[in-house]
Amino acid sequence: MKEIFRLMVVLTTVSALAGFSLAYVNEKTKEPRAYQDRMKLLGSLNTVLPPHGNQPDKDAVTIGPTTYYVSKQNGAVNGVAFETSSDKGYSGLVRVMVGIKPDGEIISIEIVEQKETPGLGSKITEGSFKDRYRGKSLQNARWKVKKDGGDFDQISGATISPRAVTGAVKAGLDAYEKNREQILGGAHVVQ
Amino acid sequence: MSFNSELIRGIWRENPLFVIVLGTCPTLAVSTSVENGIGMGIAATFVLVCSNIVVAAVRKLVPDSVRIAVYIVIIASFVTIVDLVMSAYFRTLYNALGIFIPLIVVNCIILGRAEAFASKNSVFLSIADGIGMGLGFTLALLMIGSVRELLGNGTILGYHLLGGSYVPILVMILPPGAFLTYGTLTAVVKAVNKRI
Numbered sequence: 001m002k003e004i005f006r007l008m009v010v011l012t013t014v015s016a017l018a019g020f021s022l023a024y025v026n027e028k029t030k031e032p033r034a035y036q037d038r039m040k041l042l043g044s045l046n047t048v049l050p051p052h053g054n055q056p057d058k059d060a061v062t063i064g065p066t067t068y069y070v071s072k073q074n075g076a077v078n079g080v081a082f083e084t085s086s087d088k089g090y091s092g093l094v095r096v097m098v099g100i101k102p103d104g105e106i107i108s109i110e111i112v113e114q115k116e117t118p119g120l121g122s123k124i125t126e127g128s129f130k131d132r133y134r135g136k137s138l139q140n141a142r143w144k145v146k147k148d149g150g151d152f153d154q155i156s157g158a159t160i161s162p163r164a165v166t167g168a169v170k171a172g173l174d175a176y177e178k179n180r181e182q183i184l185g186g187a188h189v190v191q
Numbered sequence: 192m193s194f195n196s197e198l199i200r201g202i203w204r205e206n207p208l209f210v211i212v213l214g215t216c217p218t219l220a221v222s223t224s225v226e227n228g229i230g231m232g233i234a235a236t237f238v239l240v241c242s243n244i245v246v247a248a249v250r251k252l253v254p255d256s257v258r259i260a261v262y263i264v265i266i267a268s269f270v271t272i273v274d275l276v277m278s279a280y281f282r283t284l285y286n287a288l289g290i291f292i293p294l295i296v297v298n299c300i301i302l303g304r305a306e307a308f309a310s311k312n313s314v315f316l317s318i319a320d321g322i323g324m325g326l327g328f329t330l331a332l333l334m335i336g337s338v339r340e341l342l343g344n345g346t347i348l349g350y351h352l353l354g355g356s357y358v359p360i361l362v363m364i365l366p367p368g369a370f371l372t373y374g375t376l377t378a379v380v381k382a383v384n385k386r387i
Contacts, residue, residue, distance in 0.1 A: 007257050014253075014261050018268040025272050029279035036282045115290070119223060119344040119364045157361055 048099025084172030121161030201323025228336030236325025
């Protein structure tokens with residue numbers, strides 16, 4: 001009986017100490033982590049949006065699950081960025097940040113997160129792949145990879161990952177098209 | 192049993208991957224490239240040294256029958272702390288290693304060394320064991336990663352070494368390539384050790 005009591009005391013003490021130190025570290029790092037998260041978001045926003053004078057993460061509209069980051073230059077909207085994702089990749093979620101002109105034409109895309117096969121599917125993060133989406137819109141392209149009868153080149157040896165990216169971007173563009181009025185909110189738009 | 196001999200032991204003679212065969216799951220998963228191998232190796236080494244220190248320090252206070260539970264709590268806490276601190280202060284490193292950190296919890300090398308070494312030896316020697324085993328793990332990952340990246344992608348650390356006409360053997364960076372490379376290298380290390 002005495003032995004069991006000792007085991008209980010030891011395990012409880014160790015768990016409590018671990019709990020306290022984790023809570024302490026979590027609390028201490030909360031602000032720096034939030035700051036780093038914002039820097040990361042701003043970094044990917046800056047790569048997909050045109051030069052702007054506002055803070056797009058402050059001028060954001062959230063509709064359903066998606067947040068639309070609006071970039072403005074001299075008070076006029078010159079771009080919108082949003083994150084879209086697909087679970088049709090080879091492993092895990094493929095998250096894509098898409099930057100478009102207000103009329104829906106893609107400025108550029110950025111892969112925020114992917115766990116595709118290194119050396120194969122992971123090539124979707126390379127510039128030569130991402131550039132294929134530049135200048136494309138719902139109207140001027142067939143949103144499928146070439147193998148499925150669309151306009152987007154797959155990567156040799158990897159069709160699934162480009163298919164996931166193409167599907168994600170198309171879904172994002174569709175959602176933008178549907179909510180465009182609400183996102184732009186009648187603001188002055190650069191043509 | 193000096194600091195140096197403990198250090199060297201883990202690197203080659205008792206290499207955790209090729210000789211003790213511990214921690215194979217994360218090895219098979221992340222050895223697709225040299226960069227991944229180094230990242231996983233460094234992160235695991237850090238956690239291994241920290242957990243070895245704490246386990247060795249409390250080894251006389253922990254009753255035998257609950258020791259495994261205590262070790263797991265210690266290791267899991269360290270992994271979480273490393274994860275939080277890196278994401279807050281070393282974001283570039285975190286972005287490169289981030290996916291490996293949670294994997295360390297399930298790395299048997301850490302628990303294996305806590306049980307086989309740190310729970311029976313002083314803090315000082317446990318540090319040497321942690322560094323040695325960590326380096327041995329990193330070295331092994333580096334070797335497997337080099338073979339797989341070179342054959343499967345024609346590159347080392349992203350640099351093309353085999354020329355443009357080389358057709359990559361894709362299977363080498365897919366899961367079967369991990370088993371093939373790991374098995375072959377283990378056999379080679381065994382053969383070399385027999386000769387010495």
